Amino acid sequence: MPYEPGTDWQYDVPINGSKRLPPDSGYAEALRNQGYSFEVAVADLIDNSLDADASQVVVHFLRDDDRLLSLLIVDNGRGMNDLGLDSAMTVGRRREYGDHALGMYGTGLKAASLSHADALTVVSTTKTSRAAGRQMTSTSLADGYRCDTVTPDYAQTLLDRYDGIIEWQGTVVRWDRVRSFETVEVSQTDRFLSEAIQKLETHLGLYLHRFLDRGEVRIDIAVENVHTRELLDSIEVEPLDPFNYKISGKKGYPRTFSAPVEGVGDVELTAHIWPPKSPRAEYKLIGPLAERQGFYFYRNDRLVQAGGWNGQRGAAEGHLNLARIAVDLPPHSNQVFSLTVKKEGINATQAFARGIEKAVDAHGHTFRAYLEDAEAVYREGSSRAEVKRKPVIPPGKGLDPKVKRVIREELPEKPGEEPIAIAWVALPEDRFFDLDRENRVIQLNKSHRDIFTMGQRGSSNDAPVAKTLLYLMLEELFGFTRWEKKRSDQIDYWNAILLAAVSAQRERLAH
Template sequence: MPPSVSLPASWQYDVPTSGSTHLPPDAGYARALTNQGYGFEAAVADLIDNSIDAGADSVVVHFLRDSDRILSLLVLDNGHGMNDAELDQAMTVGRRRDYDGQALGMYGTGLKAASLSQARSLTVISRTKRSRATGRKLTAESIEDGFRCDTVEPGFAQQQIDTYDGLIEWHGTIVRWDHVRAFETVAPGQSEQFLSKAIAQLGMHLGLYLHRFLSNGLKLDIAVWDVSTGEEVDHNSVDPLDPFGYKVPGKAGYPKKFTAPVEGVGQVTLEAHIWPAKSNLAGFRQIGSIQDRQGFYFYRNDRLVQAGGWSNLRSPEGHLVLARIAVDLPSTPNEVFSLTVKKDGVEVTPAFTLGVEKATDESGTTFRAYLADAETAYREGASRSVIERAAVNEPGKGFDPKVKRAVREELPLKDDGPVRIDWVSLPDDRFFDLDRDNYVILLNRAFREDFNDGRRGGANDAPVTKTLLYLLLQDCFGLGRWERKRADRIEYWNSILLAAVHAQRERRNRLAS
């Protein structure tokens, strides 16, 4: 046992000091920035948080590609922009700016940490209504070189702004990642497949975590540009993916609002939902494992920061997969809720779980009774029979995201790859053709304007025509033998559709005259 030590009372709870020394961060801190544990989707979402804080109502995520290589990623917004001084502050490593109570930013590290965790080079170009285009470039090497930040050549900064003048007219910001690690690992010939999967996953993540903003008017798009041709080769709008977006609740009377007395915070509202059993809606099944998505959904200033989990209240259980609870975090700082730097989780103290155990709604119903209702809804739903539908190949590139989501919600999917649809040059006597080996529906480019009101369409144009053809033709892929009867069906469908498109063209010409 150590000898008894008698300390002055003032020393028991406070350690005295006798001076101080300023210790600037070591240049090796750059390596720490690249190892923050960000996933690709979470890193992009962090950039979009900055766009929203800057007042942007339109944001575009651009993948740049050249032939078969994926080159860069850009996040563009029409927010209020930054002048030289503000841009220097934003690019200063370790600097934390002041955030108002409604900001999505919190720690001041997201731009640098999120970007350098994914790419070896970060460039930010911006302009305001009152200042010219200006830019800064930061790399891990430049940080190690005495925290150096390079100034982008003014002519290039203006050229980048001019390239996106449809979005950035008077003010806005471009965040650009070059030498993206994930892109550099894509094997030759695999860029199309990589982009298709990456865009789908990114769209789902952004649609979920920003669903309240998207529902309230934020316009968010993901596009692919071919820099060699200057053409946009794919474009997808991100729609809200509401984790509480069912049409009819799994039990009458829900959702219910429970009030939890949380020491150190006060009254916390828990909006308790019960999903209908066996739902195929995207907000239930397409945001990850339904086992992992039960539990608490924490929001901070309308931004989802945790999608599921019981936060030490209990363990996930199969019979509670229909239970989801929305919790808006208090706007004032507190010791009960701690948000992770990546904004993908919330740490809570026991004060929260103790408060939840005591929560009741206005009629006196307990939170425990809610969990019992969710379990009952699950067990009753599990006993109902469901008509089995035949699996299909998922619609891929060329189909509007709303169509893709509807197919995923309504039908089971095969594992042998998506079906894509392209406008190509075909003989005059063909409305469509099939590339069965590569799972592609080929549409005759000569008729494209007929389905786009005389205008050149985008990558996901003519959604009704494309969807009808997909439904007709999806069973033509993945077959070992091409039957004569099936081939004949393709031939007479072509003849009838050609007659229809010519009739549509003649009608449009008559109306125009």
């Protein structure tokens, strides 16, 4: 009998059988080229930690004297048993996510990791299961998506290495043969690491700021020398709330608008106007200002888009740099908003733009009037005279991250300059400090370290007041191309005066 289309002809396609078509090994290459930036990839892994109810996460760089070797993300979440590890490492397997989960597509662990590393190892333990692990490499992925089983002894050894974090349960995700690490010239390792940590700290502080603000999780970034086991740097990630100003740029803001979006219902828009020329990190340091105006979308309190107009306007306009709008996405799936796989952007249909045009607040103010207010505040602020501050060489290792952040807020950085590190080293008795101008290091005499640590064991970021004062005093000396005799004399008398201060401090402590 010939086929006769029914009334629903566009869907009425006859079939007479089916077959399974698993992905070809060539798909492995596509999985490795998802376009994850380094910081976005790490954030995706930390989402898994938060979904596992981790209260502590450490992003751990391992290096030797010359090169970066590996990256590990360690958490004290619920952990996984053998079955859970198999599920987590299965390419294309999408598990069930709860209503409040940060995970969504089930590809993040593999895609984010293998976008940067040629070897991914996951080791985990739960309160009721032994240590177990799985490894996937670029080679095993191409070999029919093979996943190798890590020996229990190694799995336990790796977990024991982090016994200060993982006690009864937790997970370690390890990246080896990280491609960006292997291409860095030896002479550029410190600079690459400093820039990578700064970007990572900013990204995690911004996209996870609500979790950090509430104290639900602590995230640290640490650097360790694998040979000496010395902790070279340790930074606690601070929240970067993109709406954290002290005084609004205009009285009456923030205001909450309601936008009727077809297919979703009313969507709340909390509209803010930043004060003009704010020096705060939350305004200046989270990226180019023109890219940070617009909508900030949150999904289950996780920021998934930081700026942009999503079809509501054309290209970014400088006079709207003070306009930022917080939008919490509807908890249910819908046809209007879709999240990108990397969780750093929202695709919205024209229904959202149409809803914005009709948005009003409780007093009848329109969203369009809000944009006009934000533009007026910006133009008024731009007309005021501004004092230009002299750019500085940025501080590097050895200075507390909180201090570095304020320095970046208050002073413009000289572009392309190696940061200035501060380190305790062995110096002659007649020197409190010295300068290694070639390697950009302020050297402090470690025989006086106890004065600042009160006898306790020092850390890489100890003595913040003394180090900050020295940085402010000495920074410009690293910028001179010609070293004049008077500079050496200046260093000598500064040393004599500071040593006298150390002696006076020791006398006070003795009494």
